[in-house]
Amino acid sequence: MIPREHKGASVLADRKDYVALDLETTGYDPRLDEIIEIGAIKVRNGQPIDRYGQLINPGRHIPNIVTEIHGIDDGMVKNAPTLADVLSEFLDWMGDGLILGHNVNFDINFLYDNAEDICGKYVGNDFIDTLRLARYLYPEERHNRLQDLIVRFDIAEDQEHRALADVEQTIACYRWMIRHMNENGIPFPAGDGRSRRGLSSLFRGGDQLLQIAPQDEVTPDPAFENLTFVFTGALKKMTRANAQQAVTNLGGINGKTVTKDTNYLITGSTDYNAALKGSKSSKWLKAEKLQLAGQDLNIISEDVFYDMLGDSIAQAPTQSQLKFKITQPACKKILEIPSGNLDAKEVSVLAVDDRTKPSIVLKTQDGEILAEFSSRMKAYETIAALDGRTIELTATKHDEFGSAPYFNAKAKIIR
Structure with a gap:
């Protein structure tokens, strides 16, 4: 999961100036999926003053299930620009003001990660999520999707699932809910409901897997309360039991x-x-x-699940020393790691490809490769938590009679 230290806060408030935003993507994971359409409307003093609409060529096949939802296929984006061609211009157009959107936390994450990777910029805009506002106003409703709101508020009969059309409907829903609150004297939460949602009971254990501390009472969170979560496959950063406990702690159903x-x-x-x-x-x-039948069901990766728990997870405390073994058969190559202790003050741990278990390269500050571990290395699950971090590494070489040498290694995160 990618730390988003500069990400803005989610607020619940009545605002007249904002940029309403919607992205169409190939999926929910900013690390693995791509933006294929941007739609945005700039609103000042409650009135739209400018629009931005752009199809994006993702450089890969758009999954059929995605096309069936919003109608965007490979032919439609064939001659469209890439995200790198338009993102900087769009960020300048959007500015640093408030963003409005429905379930917009996902859109913000896509913008944040791509802006950092492509433009070297941070998207730190605060944002109003109309899904969060709807859950605040209508806690008794099981579904508060955009398509549910437009019918409930008699705005439209169907959601078009295209970026600009969804933006227009989101603005209409926001205005309806604000008017409803004003007419009925419904207050906003204290402090505009300002939130950087995080799970305080979350921490890293000795094995660097995310752990959930015991919690006597459920702390309901609108993103989880009364919603049903199902897990499939092995999680990389958390045991399934801990993931299910996190859902329970926040009022969700497993x-x-x-x-x-x-x-x-x-x-x-x-x-x-x-x-x-x-x-x-x-x-x-x-x-x-079930999705195609109209069910309120989202298929997300475990990293997006961690995003839902809160970006503060990435900043969870880590133990001061990680211990792991570097064995000769598990390495593609080891260059000049001497016998005895090695103190490498600046060592970066970098994923070098997108395989299921990517290789890990240890480098000194001047770029010298100390070790490159294959994707089958058993220690990967332990040191994956160091991906992209700077560490202090100490490795002690052992020569065993009749077997290959190995290194006992300790890594301490510097930043």
């Missing part, structure tokens, strides 16, 4: 199988990567059928 009552299918990273290549589990296929 389901065993995918049914019409399922709201989220969370797929382990292995399953999500496999699905991108066309190999889908039975749970995944059943979930897609």
